[in-house]
Amino acid sequence: MTSAYESDPIFQTNPLQVLNIVTRIQSREIALPDFQRDFVWDSTRTSELLGSIMSRYPVGTLLFWEQGEGQPFASRSFDGAPRSSGNPPSVLVLDGQQRLTSLYQALTGSGDERYFIKVDEFVDIPSRSVREVPQVDFEKAIFSMPATPKVGRRSHQLKPAHLPIAEVHQFDDWLDDYADIIGNDPQLALTAKEAKSLYREMRDKYINPLKTYGLPVLTLPSSTSMDAVCTIFETLNRTGKPLGPFELLTARFFPQGVNLRDLWDEAEANHRALKEFRIDPYNVLQAICLRVRGSAQRSDVLKQLTGDAIKEHWESTTAGFAGVIDMLQSDCGVTSQKWLPYGMLLTPMAAVWDMQKELKPLERSQALRRLQQFFWASTFTTNYDQGANSQMGADYSRLAKWITAGEGEAPEVMHELPINATTLRTATVRRKALYSGLICLLVKNRAADFHTGQTMTATRAAEAESHHIFPKAYLAKDQGSESSELMLNRSLIDGETNRIIASHAPSVYIEKMQTAYGEQRLTDVLASHAIASQHTSGLLRDDYTRFLDERLEIVIQLVEEATGKTIQRDVAR
Structure with a gap:
């Protein structure tokens, strides 16, 4: 009888250089099984992966499956790679899609982002x-x-x-x-x-690894049974809570009489918003570290934060998160966690929240207005897309004095970072911060329910879904149309209205809506969604490009009002 140690393993191990893998993805020799989820990583995670490779740090193992005759899974190309040439791939990727897609797009200049050093x-x-x-x-x-x-x-x-x-x-x-x-x-x-x-x-130390770094690859032979492949894939994709900084600090501070787990349970019980907006307790520790150390970097939170600092600031900081969330819901249209542009943006705002509570009423009103401007400007400049920990430290150092007395320099986002109309015009729904910011602006603008004409309450807005204004199916008939997935083609629309819209041209479903509840009411509803409704508008003429240009101008005015910034209108398509 052959022992397990004498048997051939089911997999082969072999490191492959980054450039080799990118080239094989480009030629579609390496592809994805069609059941894999879509590419979801944002630019921050891609930048972190690139930094790890440039540092020659481990980035995890990839799992490949060799393909032979009659393999049961359909395949597809990586996001951004050329489509099928008709020849089946020789390898499918079972684990590593997000990492490989990020590397492929960064190194070939494809996808929604371009990366720089x-x-x-x-x-x-x-x-x-x-x-x-x-x-x-x-x-x-x-x-x-x-x-x-x-x-x-x-x-x-x-x-x-x-x-x-x-x-x-x-x-x-x-x-x-x-x-x-x-x-x-x-x-x-x-x-x-x-x-x-x-x-x-510098090239030899940091640039060359982007081409020569050896990614460890486990390769299953083509003879691996379907049952084995399914079991392996399911095991790899089970969710589990990883050991994070909060868990490490919970263990560290327990001997000092600080039980972070109990503190967090109590905070969630006292402030329902913390659970509703899925606040990470580690963000609370970052906010406390901002207060006592001026930094939200993980190294500072892990090394510099003390038990005494947590005891002193925990209660007011968790209350700060709840206060900021209440303000965003009441005054900024952030009806739920789903539409929060940046979770990390709450941290510096919560860290300074207490500072406005001691002000006189008129001064407090100004402080809250500045906080709201900071929120909107950070959202529409996408200032927290990358380097969020560093950004929190830089913002906190200026935000505290600026919101309470208007003294000192305002956060850089208030005057140094431009908002460009081109960005707003071309952004798709994948640009989460911009997309969420637009939806929140519409709620702030008292967007009315399409079906009833009533102004959306927080409950109604939370229940409404984002749907296409020009239906995707309608635009698909026009091969020359711009993308249907531009954020300017979305709004909060109730299910009943979305069924009326179906795949009809806008002029068709608008006529049905006008018949149902009158021209003036329809005009008011559309205006509340930043949609032009005059008879010559792009919406009523079924002119998608004109509609986008008209809506862009209305949205720009809303952004300018919310941020206090002037939008650069050099739109390029």
């Missing part, structure tokens, strides 16, 4: 040396921008030191130009030759 974050020019991994702030060193027609020409955002990750294979050509720029800067006192030497060392 701030090369100067990796070098110390005064000492003529390349920084070690712990010295690099990867939240700053790697950033992304929405993929728009003008992304390559935004000189006010992209600088010579910003290397597109999709062009890392052309690093030496890029360096020739950048070294000349540095060599002509008298403040750096660095010759072009010295710059090339320094940045080539």
Whole structure:
């Protein structure tokens, strides 16, 4: 009898370089089984993965399944990769879709985001040396921008030191130009030759891993039974609560008489909003760390936070979260956690919440207005899409004085970061912060129920779903139309109205609605949803592009009112 240790394993192990995998995804030699879920990672998680690979840190094992004759699963390409060429793939990915899609899109410049490296974050020019991994702030060193027609020409955002990750294979050509720029800067006192030497060392340490990093791969042979594959896949995709910072700190502070688990249970019992908005108790610890250390970085929360600080600030901080949520629900249209643009944005706001409570009524009103402006500006500049921990620290340092007395500098989002009409015009529903922000603006604008004409209460708004204004099926008939999934084509629409809309042209279902409850009421309802309804409007003429342009202008006015900022109207399609 052959022992288990003498038997061949069901899988083979073999590391594959990143560039090899990307190339094989491009040629569709590697694909996904059709039952895999869609790509869901946001730009922050992709940036973190890129940073781990540049640091040569482990990023987990991939699971592949070789394909032979008559394999039972249909396959599909990775998001952003070329579609099927007719030839079946030789390998299907059972575990690793999110990581591989992120790497593929970043390294090929496909998908909704474009990723960049701030090369100067990796070098110390005064000492003529390349920084070690712990010295690099990867939240700053790697950033992304929405993929728009003008992304390559935004000189006010992209600088010579910003290397597109999709062009890392052309690093030496890029360096020739950048070294000349540095060599002509008298403040750096660095010759072009010295710059090339320094940045080539940086290339070898940080850029090359984006091509040569070996991802560990377990490969199941094509002979693996369907039962075995299903069991393996189900096991890999079971949900479970990972051990996080809150659990680690719970164990750390227990001997000091601070039982974080009991404190959190009590906080949820006292403040229903914490559970309704699924607040992570770790965010409360971050808010306390902001108060006592001015930082929300995980290293500071884990190392610098004390039991005494938690005892002093816990109750007021949890009450701060509840207070901020109540304000957002009452004054900003955030009816539920589903439509909260950024959960992390609550942390600095909760940390400063107590400061406005001691003000006189008129001063408190101004402070709350500033907090709301900060919320809206952060939402529509997508300021928390990446580097959220660093952003919380930077915002807290300015937010406290600014909201209470208008003293000191306002948070950078209030004057330094632009909101661009092009971004609003081209954003799809995948841009969660912008999409959620739009829905909340409509509720704030007293959006009326399409079916009854009544202003949506928080309950009605929470129950209504986001549906297409120009039906997806209707637009599909027009192959030249813009995407049906633009956020400007969505609004909160009750189920009854959505059934009336069906796949009809807008002019058809609008006529039915007008017959049901009159022209003036219909006009008022549409206006409450930031939709133009005059007889020449794009909606009534079934002109999708015109409708989008008209709605964009109305939405811009709402954003400007909410943020106190002026929107740049250089729309490009």
